[in-house]
Amino acid sequence: QLQLVQSGTEVKEPGASIKVSCRASGRAFSGYYLHWVRQAPGQGLEWMAWVNPNSGATKNAQMFEGRLSVTRDTSTTTVFMELSGLRYDDTATYYCARTDFGSGAFDFWGPGTLLNVSS
Amino acid sequence: SYVVTQPPSVSVAPGQTATITCEGDNIGRKSVHWYQQKPGQAPVLVISYDSDRPSGIPTRFSGSNSGNTATVTISRVEAGDEADYYCQLWENSGAQRYVVFGGGTRLTVL
Numbered sequence: 001q002l003q004l005v006q007s008g009t010e011v012k013e014p015g016a017s018i019k020v021s022c023r024a025s026g027r028a029f030s031g032y033y034l035h036w037v038r039q040a041p042g043q044g045l046e047w048m049a050w051v052n053p054n055s056g057a058t059k060n061a062q063m064f065e066g067r068l069s070v071t072r073d074t075s076t077t078t079v080f081m082e083l084s085g086l087r088y089d090d091t092a093t094y095y096c097a098r099t100d101f102g103s104g105a106f107d108f109w110g111p112g113t114l115l116n117v118s119s
Numbered sequence: 120s121y122v123v124t125q126p127p128s129v130s131v132a133p134g135q136t137a138t139i140t141c142e143g144d145n146i147g148r149k150s151v152h153w154y155q156q157k158p159g160q161a162p163v164l165v166i167s168y169d170s171d172r173p174s175g176i177p178t179r180f181s182g183s184n185s186g187n188t189a190t191v192t193i194s195r196v197e198a199g200d201e202a203d204y205y206c207q208l209w210e211n212s213g214a215q216r217y218v219v220f221g222g223g224t225r226l227t228v229l
Contacts, residue, residue, distance in 0.1 A: 035218065045154075045162065045205050047218040059215045062120065095161060099218075103209045105152035107173070109161035 002027050004096050004110035011116045017084040020113045022096030029053050029077040033099050035106070036070060036081045038092040046092075050099075051079050091117045121210040125221040131196050132229045139224045141189040141206030149208045151189040153182060156203045156223075165204075166191055193226070201228045 007021040024034065036048040049060045049070045058070045069082040079096060093112040099105060123143040131137040141151060151169050154162035164173050166182035169189065179194045193200055206221040 037218075037220075044203075044223040045156075045207075045220045047220055050218070059212075059217055061217060097161075103150040103168075105164050105167040105207070106154070106162065107164055107167075109163075112161060 001025065002108060004098070004108065006094075006096060006110045006113045009114045009116075011118060012086050013119055014086055014088060014117060016086050016117075017082060018086060018115055019080055019082040020094050020115075021078050021080050022110055023076065023078045024053075024096075024098075025077070029074075031101070033101060034072070034079045035097050035099065037095045037097055037106070039095070039112075040089065040092040043092075048094075049081070052101075053077070053079065086115075086117045088117050091115060120212075121208075121219050123206060123208065123219055123221045125204075125206060125224045127222070128225045128227065130227040130229055131193075133196055133198060135196055137193040137196050137200070137226055139191050139193075139204050139226065141191075141221045142187055143189075143208075144187060146187055146189050146208070147185040149184075149210075151182070151184050152207045153191045154205045154207065155200075156205065157201075162205065196226075196228055198228050201226055 003025045005023045033050040035050045038046050051058045051070045053072045060068050067084045072079045095112045097106040097109040153166035155165045156162040165176050165180050169184035170182040181192045183190050203223045205223045209216050
């Protein structure tokens, strides 16, 4: 069964880093991009990055350049999103989701990981 | 970077037709996807590639894309259609591609 299993809720202080994981079942890992999309409370969807699990290639949204790292572990079919220099406005739900390698849609989403940045 | 604009809100009475737009420069040349998101839930794909309906999406949902405007239309609106709707597309940046979301439209069923 197709699954994207994300790590649990996190609370971090400003300036800290967070690493969120998304473990994909076989069908969701190979042959698709896996993305990170976040949503601040009451706000819209914000695309952050994609990773090609096959090659490890990544692309980050410009606004996160320098503090976002997306990686993958093929042995565990897991992708990771690490965000550093956390700010209060990084408080959000972070989703992993997949698309195909074309101009595809997000056809499957993880349940989301809630991050609360608070002192 | 490429910008797409959605109206913040649309209101419609039950049984009527709701139209939600997504505007961008020559957006008709791109493939646009639409998502429905209800409170506390992950988004759900309702229209892909401008006008395709994924399995399980009611035929009341339809899409079109031409010129500078992509549109999702919901016919015979029901209370359960009340949600936020987002358009999404891919754009090129040099040799790499990135994803763009619209700001979202809150559909209120009166």
